[in-house]
Amino acid sequence: MNLSMTELETYIQSYFGVSPEDLAAIASQFKEKQCKKGDFLLKTGNHCDELSFIQSGLIRIYVNTQEKEVTQWISSKGYFVTDLSAFVFDNPARWNMQALTDMKLYTISKKDYRLLGKDIPKWHELEKLFIARCFAFLEERIFSHLSMSAEERYQLFFEQNKSLFNEVPLQYIASMLGMTPETFSRIRKKSIQS
Amino acid sequence: MNLSMTELETYIQSYFGVSPEDLAAIASQFKEKQCKKGDFLLKTGNHCDELSFIQSGLIRIYVNTQEKEVTQWISSKGYFVTDLSAFVFDNPARWNMQALTDMKLYTISKKDYRLLGKDIPKWHELEKLFIARCFAFLEERIFSHLSMSAEERYQLFFEQNKSLFNEVPLQYIASMLGMTPETFSRIRKKSIQS
DNA sequence: ATTTTTTCTTGATATAGATCAAGAGGACCA
DNA sequence: TGGTCCTCTTGATCTATATCAAGAAAAAAT
Numbered sequence: 039m040n041l042s043m044t045e046l047e048t049y050i051q052s053y054f055g056v057s058p059e060d061l062a063a064i065a066s067q068f069k070e071k072q073c074k075k076g077d078f079l080l081k082t083g084n085h086c087d088e089l090s091f092i093q094s095g096l097i098r099i100y101v102n103t104q105e106k107e108v109t110q111w112i113s114s115k116g117y118f119v120t121d122l123s124a125f126v127f128d129n130p131a132r133w134n135m136q137a138l139t140d141m142k143l144y145t146i147s148k149k150d151y152r153l154l155g156k157d158i159p160k161w162h163e164l165e166k167l168f169i170a171r172c173f174a175f176l177e178e179r180i181f182s183h184l185s186m187s188a189e190e191r192y193q194l195f196f197e198q199n200k201s202l203f204n205e206v207p208l209q210y211i212a213s214m215l216g217m218t219p220e221t222f223s224r225i226r227k228k229s230i231q232s
Numbered sequence: 233m234n235l236s237m238t239e240l241e242t243y244i245q246s247y248f249g250v251s252p253e254d255l256a257a258i259a260s261q262f263k264e265k266q267c268k269k270g271d272f273l274l275k276t277g278n279h280c281d282e283l284s285f286i287q288s289g290l291i292r293i294y295v296n297t298q299e300k301e302v303t304q305w306i307s308s309k310g311y312f313v314t315d316l317s318a319f320v321f322d323n324p325a326r327w328n329m330q331a332l333t334d335m336k337l338y339t340i341s342k343k344d345y346r347l348l349g350k351d352i353p354k355w356h357e358l359e360k361l362f363i364a365r366c367f368a369f370l371e372e373r374i375f376s377h378l379s380m381s382a383e384e385r386y387q388l389f390f391e392q393n394k395s396l397f398n399e400v401p402l403q404y405i406a407s408m409l410g411m412t413p414e415t416f417s418r419i420r421k422k423s424i425q426s
Numbered sequence: 427a428t429t430t431t432t433t434c435t436t437g438a439t440a441t442a443g444a445t446c447a448a449g450a451g452g453a454c455c456a
Numbered sequence: 457t458g459g460t461c462c463t464c465t466t467g468a469t470c471t472a473t474a475t476c477a478a479g480a481a482a483a484a485a486t
Contacts, residue, residue, distance in 0.1 A: 101375075108378045123368035126361070132371075155357070162356035163349070167320070169363045174317035176370040177326075181295075183377040184302045184410045188473065207433065216378045221473055223435055382443065401463065415443055417465055 046091050046144045049116060054164045063158055067151070068144035073137050079119070080135040086124035087148045092117055095141025096202075098210055099133045109213035112138070112206055122172055138206055188217045192225045240285050240338045243310060248358045257352055261345070262338035267331050273313070274329040280318035281342045286311055289335030292404055293327045303407035306332070306400055316366055332400055382411045386419045 047065045050056065056064065068091065073079065080086055082101055092115050099119070100109040110133060113119040124131040125148060155161045182191050195215055196203065202211065212222035241259045244250065250258065262285065267273065274280055276295055286309050293313070294303040304327060307313040318325040319342060349355045376385050389409055390397065396405065406416035 103379050106379070108375065110374070110378070123364065123371060126364040127368070132375075162360055166356055166360040166363060169360060169367055170317065170320040173363055173367045173370065174321070176367065176374060177317060179374055180304070180370060180377070181302065181326075183374070184304070184407070185297050185300070209433070213378070218474055219434075220436085220475080224473090227435080403463070412444060413464075414445080414466085418443090421465080 045093060045116075049091065054167065056158075056160065056164065060158050060160065064154060065144075067154060068146045071143045071145040073141050073143065075137055075139050077137045077141075078134060079137065080121060080131050080133065082132060082134050083130045085128070086121040086131045088145050089118060089120040089125060089148070089151055090143040090145040092119060093142040093144060095143075096138040096206060097135055097141065098138050098206070099135050100210075100213070101133055107213065109210045111214055112202060112210060114202070114205075118168075122169065126169070138210075183216060188215065188221055189225050189228075191215045192217075192222070193229065196229070239287060239310075243285065248361065250352075250354065250358065254352050254354065258348060259338075261348060262340045265337045265339045267335050267337065269331055269333050271331045271335075272328060273331065273337075274315060274325050274327065276326060276328050277324045279322070280315040280325045282339050283312060283314040283319060283342070283345055284337040284339040286313060287336040287338060289337075290332040290400060291329055291335065292332050292400070293329050294404075294407070295327055301407065303404045305408055306396060306404060308396070308399075312362075316363065320363070332404075377410060382409065382415055383419050383422075385409045386411075386416070387423065390423070 046068060047061055050064055051061055071090070073095075079088070079090065079097065092113060094115055097113050097119055098109060099111045099113065099121075100107055102108075119135065121131045121133045121135070123129060124133075155165075158164075182194065186194070192215060195211070208222060208226070209219040212219045215222070217225075240262060241255055244258055245255055265284070267289075273282070273284065273291065286307060288309055291307050291313055292303060293305045293307065293315075294301055296302075313329065315325040315327045315329070317323060318327075349359075352358075376388065380388070386409060389405070402416060402420070403413040406413045409416070411419075
């Protein structure tokens with residue numbers, strides 16, 4: 039067992055609650071990978087052949103439409119990142135994934151990922167739970183758009199992700215919350231003053 | 233094999249591409265169930281112990297917040313319906329599910345559903361694919377809220393769900409698209425005139 | 427250090443969409 | 457057959473948020 043991978047293992051363990059043997063088998067398929075600020079881990083339209091765990095750094099998931107650039111999410115240390123639906127269904131990727139900082143990742147190829155399904159009996163169940171969590175997460179977001187104002191979405195996100203506000207261009211956070219940078223700036227000002 | 237369940241089987245088959253034996257095993261665990269207009273299949277805060285396939289009828293998924301009622305979705309013939317994250321994680325349900333019409337369902341209990349995982353080797357993989365599709369569906373919806381106006385969301389939804397507009401109170405569609413009934417009505421008027 | 431580029435703020439204005447209020451049309455009932 | 461309720465529409469107004477434009481501040485580059 040590679041000691042330097044403890045963090046990944048800890049995460050997988052806490053997330054999935056797998057046995058030590060399975061844990062080792064899973065973690066061993068992840069390879070360390072680094073990338074530089076500005077690098078693309080994925081571009082819209084390409085195959086999404088990797089799933090990565092973020093050891094350090096920040097990555098932005100976004101897409102360009104005719105009119106504007108839409109940031110879907112910013113993912114940080116301790117989270118997995120991929121274009122899930124492209125990864126699962128082999129569709130062309132919808133999202134760009136670009137490093138906002140230099141990064142350290144643990145990465146598994148789709149091929150190796152799928153082989154885990156053959157070696158580890160519980161694998162598909164773990165996968166299912168992982169995807170179900172992603173689903174629950176999106177459901178929360180949909181709800182926030184159906185029921186909350188821009189200001190309420192700002193407050194909620196701020197409470198849950200304070201640190202991100204010092205680490206990335208705020209315009210990206212504005213976009214992922216579904217508002218313009220100007221509106222974001224005004225809400226932020228009001229929020230700081232009070 | 234119960235002939236009256238062909239529709240469910242057809243659906244499972246097309247959705248999951250399972251073998252005839254597995255298909256029969258899966259379908260046999262679903263029980264026919266009827267319910268009347270206005271009945272609740274699930275209420276917010278309760279356990280979600282069932283997954284249902286809609287043979288006929290319409291069901292509304294919604295929740296009450298302090299200020300207002302938020303319709304998440306309206307589900308119709310040929311679709312599965314449950315509070316997915318409550319069903320998977322045994323959380324208290326977020327959503328109410330209420331029949332908008334008399335309905336015919338095929339229903340499986342959570343207990344039987346989970347037993348399928350023991351009997352059918354591919355089950356967890358099928359489950360995973362099902363949940364991943366639900367994820368992809370929500371991802372589309374998030375994207376529509378991040379990138380589109382109320383009018384654009386209306387148009388898109390109308391193209392994809394024309395028939396629903398004759399079948400349910402329009403205020404519910406308005407809510408699931410994230411706009412008021414008044415705005416919905418005005419957009420609709422404009423859309424019909426042109 | 428100075429320049430260049432990017433990001434953020436601020437003001438002025440415009441617009442999409444919400445809210446409030448009232449009425450019209452249907453459906454369901456008794 | 458006339459209510460009662462529910463749903464939808466319409467107008468008037470209001471408000472949240474977008475847009476446009478410019479400058480300030482911060483970060484990156486040279």
